[in-house]
Amino acid sequence: MKKLLLLLFFIFITSFNFYSATTPSKHIRILVITGGHDYNVDQFNQMLASLGDNISYQVSELPAAYDMFLPGNRSKYDVLVFYHMWQTITEEQENILSDCIRQGKPLVALHHSICAFDDWPEYTNIIGGKYFHKPTILNGKEYPACSYIHDLNFRVRIVNPENPVTKGLTDFEIFDETYKGFYVEETVTPLLTTDEPSSTSIIGWSKMYGKARIVTLQSGHDTQTFENPNYRKLLRQAIEWVYNNGK
Numbered sequence: 001m002k003k004l005l006l007l008l009f010f011i012f013i014t015s016f017n018f019y020s021a022t023t024p025s026k027h028i029r030i031l032v033i034t035g036g037h038d039y040n041v042d043q044f045n046q047m048l049a050s051l052g053d054n055i056s057y058q059v060s061e062l063p064a065a066y067d068m069f070l071p072g073n074r075s076k077y078d079v080l081v082f083y084h085m086w087q088t089i090t091e092e093q094e095n096i097l098s099d100c101i102r103q104g105k106p107l108v109a110l111h112h113s114i115c116a117f118d119d120w121p122e123y124t125n126i127i128g129g130k131y132f133h134k135p136t137i138l139n140g141k142e143y144p145a146c147s148y149i150h151d152l153n154f155r156v157r158i159v160n161p162e163n164p165v166t167k168g169l170t171d172f173e174i175f176d177e178t179y180k181g182f183y184v185e186e187t188v189t190p191l192l193t194t195d196e197p198s199s200t201s202i203i204g205w206s207k208m209y210g211k212a213r214i215v216t217l218q219s220g221h222d223t224q225t226f227e228n229p230n231y232r233k234l235l236r237q238a239i240e241w242v243y244n245n246g247k
């Protein structure tokens with residue numbers, strides 16, 4: 001009897017170890033960075049809360065949120081979500097923020113965060129795109145100011161249904177704001193496109209920045225998008241993909 005109990009105990013311990021070794025914790029703590037642009041907070045938070053039991057969120061507003069990029073605070077969250085349009089940044093803050101991501105903190109950048117940090121060129125390298133508020137020279141090329149239009153119905157096309165960020169999604173309709181003329185880095189992996197004439201054609205992409213996976217989604221202005229089940233699925237899968245980097 002004692003031997004049987006020992007055997008059962010042994011089986012229990014080994015299966016437990018096997019389980020822990022092959023199934024890493026799926027719980028993902030996202031840190032949402034806001035500031036510099038108004039948004040519908042309640043509806044946005046409802047979307048965050050709907051992402052699933054394995055995703056919890058915390059919102060931190062710039063400029064106080066700069067502290068969260070300091071090395072001592074980086075273990076407090078797993079994935080960054082940018083939903084800010086902040087402009088003011090010191091050289092020290094630039095170095096700390098870019099280092100945080102370069103060292104492997106994954107990022108999902110949404111909507112008006114493409115329009116942030118106009119005077120910080122490295123930010124464009126981090127998220128892989130840039131909305132120009134005024135005519136701007138980038139890598140020796142001059143780009144005119146971009147434009148935007150609110151409240152449009154348009155079709156979002158899935159570039160590759162096999163991509164983990166867009167798996168299970170087919171082309172869908174969205175009611176949102178478009179941006180036209182924004183820069184998208186040539187080396188990104190396009191995830192979403194649109195034929196809507198008032199938009200740049202690529203409206204979602206992924207890339208690496210240092211050790212971190214990055215996904216940038218242009219959509220996300222207001223409640224209609226926050227409540228769009230396709231957008232929610234996209235956001236959830238983007239968070240999971242950037243988090244699961246090499247895991």
Ligand SMILES: [Zn+2]
Pocket residue numbers: 111112177220221
């Ligand atoms: Zn907007």
